[in-house]
Amino acid sequence: MPHPSIRSRTGRSRTGRSRTERSRTARSRAFRSTRTxxxxxxxxxxxxxxxxxxxxxxxxxxxxxxxxxxxxxxxxxxxxxxxxxxxxxxxxxxxxxxxxxxxxxxxxxxxxxxxxxxxxxxxxxxxxxxxxxxxxxxxxxxxxxxxxxxxxxxxxxxxxxxxxxxxxxxxxxxxxxxxxxxxxxxYGLYYNKKHFADAGLQPPKTWKELVDSGKKLTKDGRYGLAVEGASIPENVHHAFIMGQQYGADFFTADGRPSFDTPQAAEAIKAYVDLLGKDKIAAAGNAEYSENQSLRDFATGKASMLLWQATTSGLTNLGMKPGDWGVVPIPLPDPVPAGGRPITSFVxxxxxxxxxxxxxxxxxxxxxxxxxxxxxxxxxxxxxxxxxxxxxxxxxxxxxxxxxxxxxxxxxxxxxPLPQVPKESEFETLVGTAMKELFADAASGKQITTEDVRAKLKTAQQKMSG
Structure with missing residues (x-):
């Protein structure tokens, strides 16, 4: 979908996606959210x-x-x-x-x-x-x-x-x-070069380094990372990317939904934890769905952003080329058994x-x-x-x-995301489940893998029904 910024998107999504400002009001009045x-x-x-x-x-x-x-x-x-x-x-x-x-x-x-x-x-x-x-x-x-x-x-x-x-x-x-x-x-990880230089940090290569860097950068009203927690396409894109890293496929070889797995739950929990347990994203990000996270990064309110290619999205919001850098989305270290070194979807x-x-x-x-x-x-x-x-x-x-x-x-x-007839339903159901998890995390609830699995089980039942 696609981000705004273009989203694949995507989709939605985004460049100003992709995934929307890219409503996607840059990429989604979300891609890229795209869909109840x-x-x-x-x-x-x-x-x-x-x-x-x-x-x-x-x-x-x-x-x-x-x-x-x-x-x-x-x-x-x-x-x-x-x-x-x-x-x-x-x-x-x-x-x-x-x-x-x-x-x-x-x-x-x-x-x-x-x-x-x-x-x-x-x-x-x-x-x-x-x-x-x-x-x-x-x-x-x-x-x-x-x-x-x-x-x-x-x-x-x-x-x-x-x-x-x-x-x-x-x-x-x-x-x-x-x-x-x-x-x-x-997708890639955008980072603010000045913020990283001032903190003596290098761009993260592992998920632990991303979280640790985010904690060091979260201070004085600024957060280490911005996320789009209410954007259904953004949520499901990261569910797929991180799911691949943990070994989750979401569909069986014959196209049947397989959402409720330990691998999928661990992957999605790691993403929601960025706002919940790790607190490197602001609680208000749970309500973001219209590229507000892109704006927060561009205006220096956040030091990192997981986003699709969006040069124009950043320059249109006041950043200058050279203010930011891009690296692949970090991997868990080590990659879990059955996981794959995937950092984006096509x-x-x-x-x-x-x-x-x-x-x-x-x-x-x-x-x-x-x-x-x-x-x-x-x-x-x-x-x-x-x-x-x-x-x-x-x-x-x-x-x-x-x-x-x-x-x-x-x-x-x-x-590539699964090219199966029910893929769009997968996006909506799982993306919405993650939106609900972000809302719970923002309210102070500690999200467990059991909570994630319960949401995924409900999503799978809706798909199967």
């Missing part, structure tokens, strides 16, 4: 929530409105208005080239998944839309998105144009992709075509335009993300220290 547990667990309720705008009703799409398109864009910048300012000049460029006018709506991450699910049921949706890449298999299973078969893929330049890892997060294995990659992201935003579009040809032209080298450079430079098209990555803008770290993470220590 009951709403997603009970698809029927979801379907009742929002009517869509724009698209047609012909099965399989058509071309009855060749001069217009509707586009639902995910919130990637520091606000919905910021995204409009970024995208409108590019849409005007597309109209000048093709004669096709694009009607833009930037949708907050809090609303996006429900809006899409309602549209797939009613058959009334946009022509083109952004989706968090973690939702690809779930939305693919609804049948509401146009498959990118060999013909459609050829019309946007061919599958070989995209990073293999990004394309692998565009639908279930063995099926035609439900979308193509637009923005690529990874995050990003995909661009999809609504199956019932009445302008299939125009929609594919627009997808090709948005994934062209020129647009990949322009948009990913703005959002601080990585192009999903390798041929665009040679641009000097993507050779910064930050993006080199994120590229290395994607290549060496990132894993």
């Amino acid at each position: 547990a009951t709403a997603l667990a009970a698809a029927g309720l979801l379907l009742a929530t929002a009517a869509a705008c724009g698209g047609g009703t012909s099965e399989g799409g058509g071309d009855s409105a060749p001069k217009t398109l509707t586009y639902w864009a995910s919130n990637q910048g520091t606000s919905l208005e910021h995204d409009k300012q970024v995208l409108q000049p590019e849409l005007a460029k597309f109209e000048k080239q093709t004669g096709i006018k694009v009607q833009l709506e930037v949708v907050p991450w809090t609303d996006l998944l429900n809006r899409i699910l309602a549209a797939t049921t009613s058959g009334q949706g946009p022509d083109v839309l952004n989706i968090g890449n973690t939702w690809s298999a779930s939305l693919q299973a609804t049948g509401g998105l146009m498959p990118f078969d060999a013909k459609a893929m050829g019309e946007v330049g061919g599958a070989q144009r995209f990073m293999p890892s990004a394309l692998a997060s565009a639908g279930a294995q063995g099926k035609d992709p439900a979308a193509v990659p637009l923005y690529s992201l990874a 995050a990003g935003i995909n661009i999809a075509v609504f199956k019932n579009t009445d302008n299939r040809a125009g929609a594919l032209k627009f997808v090709k335009f948005m994934t062209s080298d020129d647009e990949q450079k322009i948009l990913n430079k703005t959002y601080g993300s990585l192009p999903s098209v390798p041929s665009a990555q040679a641009d000097p803008a993507f050779q910064t220290d930050d993006l080199k770290v994120f590229r290395s993470i994607l290549e060496k220590s990132a894993a």
Whole structure:
């Protein structure tokens, strides 16, 4: 999902995600939060929530409105208005080239998944839309998105144009992709260089070092770390990353939910403990869901931040390049038995075509335009993300220290979230459980592994039911 900041996102989420300011009002009015547990667990309720705008009703799409398109864009910048300012000049460029006018709506991450699910049921949706890449298999299973078969893929330049890892997060294995990659992201640990230098600290490499550094940096009204405790996508992203480190998979090999495991409970407890037992994040962070943690880091109220690539998110909030550094998210030391050295998931935003579009040809032209080298450079430079098209990555803008770290993470220590039909329900149910745990921790309750397992058991029962 994606952060704001882009979230994969992501999703939501975020760059100003990813995962939202990136409402995601930078990345989520969260991705990247994206989505109430009951709403997603009970698809029927979801379907009742929002009517869509724009698209047609012909099965399989058509071309009855060749001069217009509707586009639902995910919130990637520091606000919905910021995204409009970024995208409108590019849409005007597309109209000048093709004669096709694009009607833009930037949708907050809090609303996006429900809006899409309602549209797939009613058959009334946009022509083109952004989706968090973690939702690809779930939305693919609804049948509401146009498959990118060999013909459609050829019309946007061919599958070989995209990073293999990004394309692998565009639908279930063995099926035609439900979308193509637009923005690529990874998670890292941002740290304030001055705060660390003043405290005589080095960037942490292990989870214990992160906690110990956070305690030394928590003083004089400043906290060692900021978290987004009420952001469902942020929560579930970290559940997955840390779950991988502890050996938790959340789904069995045949796609059945497996939330209530000792490994998952230990991983999630370690994350919630940052606010609860360790107290290196402020209790008020339990209510953060709209990139407030990004703002706290950018304004010096917190010294560290676990976030997706978000250069523009930080500079738009007043930081200067060089004020911060980025390293991979630390690992437990030692990594628990069965754990893996994973520090991110393969995050990003995909661009999809609504199956019932009445302008299939125009929609594919627009997808090709948005994934062209020129647009990949322009948009990913703005959002601080990585192009999903390798041929665009040679641009000097993507050779910064930050993006080199994120590229290395994607290549060496990132894993895709499960591409299973119920992945979006997993995000909502587990992310909401963590939101509740953060609220309990903020109220002073000591969170135990038994508490975490009870929440996970309830989430799994809702999924299975």
